[in-house]
Structure formats: structure tokens, C-alpha cells
Amino acid sequence: MKRIGILTAGGDTPALNATIHGAVVRANQLKVEIVGLIKGFNCLFNPRVPHVHLNPLYQEIPELDPTKGGTLIGSSRDFVDPEKTEDLDLVVSRLKKLGIEGLICIGGDGTLNGLQPLAERLPVVLAPKTIDNDLGLNHPSEPDEWVRVHDATAKAGFRYKRAASNAVFDLDHIVNYVTPGYATAVFVSAQGVERIRTTAESHRRIAIIEVMGRHSGYIALGTAYGRPDIILVPEHAPDLELLVQRVKHLYDLQKNVVIVCGEGIVDEQGRELGAESRSTDPAGNIVLSGAAEALRTKLIQMIGDKYFQLYRRGESAKEAIFTRKVGHTQRGGRPILFDRFYAAQLGAETVDLLVEGRNNAVAVLQYNAAKGFHVQGYDANRFRDRWGLIHARSMYPALYDAKLMKPSKLGIDYLMPIFTDAIGEDDAEHMRQTLFAAGNLAQPYHSINTDVHKRIRYLKPDVAVGPAPV
Numbered sequence: 001m002k003r004i005g006i007l008t009a010g011g012d013t014p015a016l017n018a019t020i021h022g023a024v025v026r027a028n029q030l031k032v033e034i035v036g037l038i039k040g041f042n043c044l045f046n047p048r049v050p051h052v053h054l055n056p057l058y059q060e061i062p063e064l065d066p067t068k069g070g071t072l073i074g075s076s077r078d079f080v081d082p083e084k085t086e087d088l089d090l091v092v093s094r095l096k097k098l099g100i101e102g103l104i105c106i107g108g109d110g111t112l113n114g115l116q117p118l119a120e121r122l123p124v125v126l127a128p129k130t131i132d133n134d135l136g137l138n139h140p141s142e143p144d145e146w147v148r149v150h151d152a153t154a155k156a157g158f159r160y161k162r163a164a165s166n167a168v169f170d171l172d173h174i175v176n177y178v179t180p181g182y183a184t185a186v187f188v189s190a191q192g193v194e195r196i197r198t199t200a201e202s203h204r205r206i207a208i209i210e211v212m213g214r215h216s217g218y219i220a221l222g223t224a225y226g227r228p229d230i231i232l233v234p235e236h237a238p239d240l241e242l243l244v245q246r247v248k249h250l251y252d253l254q255k256n257v258v259i260v261c262g263e264g265i266v267d268e269q270g271r272e273l274g275a276e277s278r279s280t281d282p283a284g285n286i287v288l289s290g291a292a293e294a295l296r297t298k299l300i301q302m303i304g305d306k307y308f309q310l311y312r313r314g315e316s317a318k319e320a321i322f323t324r325k326v327g328h329t330q331r332g333g334r335p336i337l338f339d340r341f342y343a344a345q346l347g348a349e350t351v352d353l354l355v356e357g358r359n360n361a362v363a364v365l366q367y368n369a370a371k372g373f374h375v376q377g378y379d380a381n382r383f384r385d386r387w388g389l390i391h392a393r394s395m396y397p398a399l400y401d402a403k404l405m406k407p408s409k410l411g412i413d414y415l416m417p418i419f420t421d422a423i424g425e426d427d428a429e430h431m432r433q434t435l436f437a438a439g440n441l442a443q444p445y446h447s448i449n450t451d452v453h454k455r456i457r458y459l460k461p462d463v464a465v466g467p468a469p470v
């Protein structure tokens, strides 16, 4: 293989450049060219196919900095619809025009679904990325547990749900234990919890902090490091009576309460609390908003103003209970050491998978107590249910204790290998040296996009072949 294409698809994470860097370093060793495709699949729907040569003369371009968040080649939520065969053919023909013999997609479960029909036309592999940590399998037989039911309101007339599991859960058997981007998202969220705590303490308030993760509670679970009092995850509908009882007990004791909720939390009927105002992104994913706000409304109703007045801690429940979203800060900025290190290894593994001819494989990060973390290839077909679909991974329910509203003992065992030593000395040093540098005040921000733009090349437009000259 002489030339490989690489693209970043879906929502960004802090570890994308590190993954690209790992791929380029490996490609340089093997004397393979790497072409970065601009803005994910969007690039392939553009007849000019904007692209960047990431390793001219087998040297990485200087703009590729693995310690910088985001992606230098840009990302988008555009995707290849498996039903649209003409689109698939078009995408492949454009890749071939660029001389690309294999494609690395850095993406999540949506991208992996889109790759399935593409893999029948061109060698493709996936390097995982998602802050939600929802790409993977809690145990290898998880895809077999999906059942589908007719639902006229659902896309394609079916709804998919999980049947009860027959597998014994074992941390050592998780497929893709953790995904680059997750550790940094938790790092930012846990810091957010710590910072909200002292203001809630000072003003005798109840804070509800919403974190991302869609339908997966992994980010919320990890915020336990910031020591919130209560964590709510989408995989367990909260018992509101118990919640109010716990909130009142804590408020009585410590005059403040900090609650973390995942954006996808549901009520007893399985309805998303935050979906009261909902929309969809271009890939058809439901964009959830307002889980914390919905929870606040419920607590205001159930606790009432009198409670706070009696304590002389504000006039109303509305005043005392406030919400904050950690928001996109958990997806941006410098990746911490854990993410940088393993993202680079996974990137390198994808090059090896292509070169070894392992079409449609996923580079996964495995963990076991004896070997620690290690990367390997995993056949993408093994992620598919019997109808061929790949589902986002939910947090394994037993990692959470619904009574304590916190990680269970198993959850703590899950988190520790990731986060113990996840922060490098250079992470702290970087902040010390750069945040308050005098130059920040004087010089305008210089975007990576400005430099990469100068390197973008385009395909020549198709020239119609006319009649031969006479």
C-alpha cells in the first residue's frame, strides 16, 4: 500500500490530532503516503475533494501537533448513507482518483455503520474516537442481545432494544475498554464539578451540572472524581422520591448539594427528560438539551419554596437550585496524557491493519489486569447485530449503584485503570507556562486552519472527453 487517506468524522474530541499523528508516524516508518481529507465525508461529496498531504517525503507536516485538541483536517457530521449506492460509488471513485488505496476513518459508532458498505468497495479501517465512550462492547456477545420491534414512528419502521444479557460481565472482556477523548472530557467535567462546589457551598445552593454523553452514562460516571454528591446516568431512571429525600438530607447536613446528570437521563417510562426541546443534527442523531433544566423543574416542584425559606436560605426554590452545562469545553482543548498516548497507538495500529490487509477492522484499546492497556485489531462485523447494525454502547448498568447514586465498586474498578496517572506532568506544566504568557495579551489568536489552508490541494475537475481531432 503506497497511499492512505485519513479523515475525522463526527463530533470532535481532544485526541484526534494525536490519532492522526500516530498514523503518520507509522506510515513514515513504512514509507506510505498519508492524505488528510478535509472535513470528514463532506470532502468526498465535493467534486474538488479538498485534501492535504500530511507527510511529504515521509515527514510529518509541522502543523500536526498531537498535544493540540480538535483536528487539523476538520470534521463534519456528514456521513455516507448505506442505502445510497450511487453516493458510495462516487465516494470510492473520488478516493481512487486521489490514488488512495486504503482509508482510515477516525470516528464513532455512526461512522462505523457508514463504513460497512464502503468496506465492500475499498479497504477501510476505523480508529475509535468519542468523548461519550460509547463505541465498543461491554462484552463480546452484546450485539446478539439486540432485538427489533415494529414501530411505525421509528426510522425504517423498527425500534431496537436490548434483551436480558446471558453473559458474565468481566472488565477484562470489554471490547474497546475506553475511547480516546473520554479521559479528557472527564478531566474537564470533574474540574467543573469541583469549581461549582465551592460556589454552591458559599451561597447555600443546589447545583445540577449536566454533562454530555448522549445515551451513555460513562462521562457522568467519571465525574465521580470531582466528588459530586449525586450522579444520575441515562441507564437508570432516577427514583425521584429517593432523590428528593437524599437532596434534603444533604442540604440539611452541609447546606449545599452538587448533582451531576448525564444529558440523556430518562424518567420511569424511559422518556428523555432533556428531550422536551429536541432537534436532530445532519446525521439524524437526536440533539438532547435541557436534562438539568428538566430536573431542576422537578426538584423545584417537589421541594417547594417553604423549605428554603425555613432555612433562611433564599426566598424560593428557584433561587436556590441552579443548573450549569459543562458543554463543549469537555470536548475541546489539550488532551491529557492518557488520551494522547493511546490515541497515537490506535492511529498507528490502523496503518498496520491496512497494510496487513485487515479490511473493515477496528483498532481497539483493550485492558486486562495482567497486560494493562494494549491495542489490537477487531473485526467490525463482530460489532454488528443480526440485522447488520452497530449500536452505541451504553454504560454497563452494574458500574453504577442506583441506591447510592454513584459508581458501584465495579464502576470504581472500571475507572481506576484509566484515570490513575492519566494526567502527565507536562499537562500541568503546559498550563503553567502558556495560559498567562504575556504574548497571549498582545498577539491575536493564530488558527491552525489558516496554516493548513495553505496546504490544501484539489482534484482537477473531470474533463469531458470530446471527439478525437480530425
Ligand code: F6P
Residues within 6 Å of the ligand: 011, 130, 131, 132, 212, 213, 214, 263, 281, 287, 288, 331
Ligand atoms: O457525541 C459527542 C457529543 O459531544 C455528545 O456528547 C453531544 O450530545 C453531542 O456530541 C453534541 O453535538 P454538537 O456539538 O453537534 O452540539
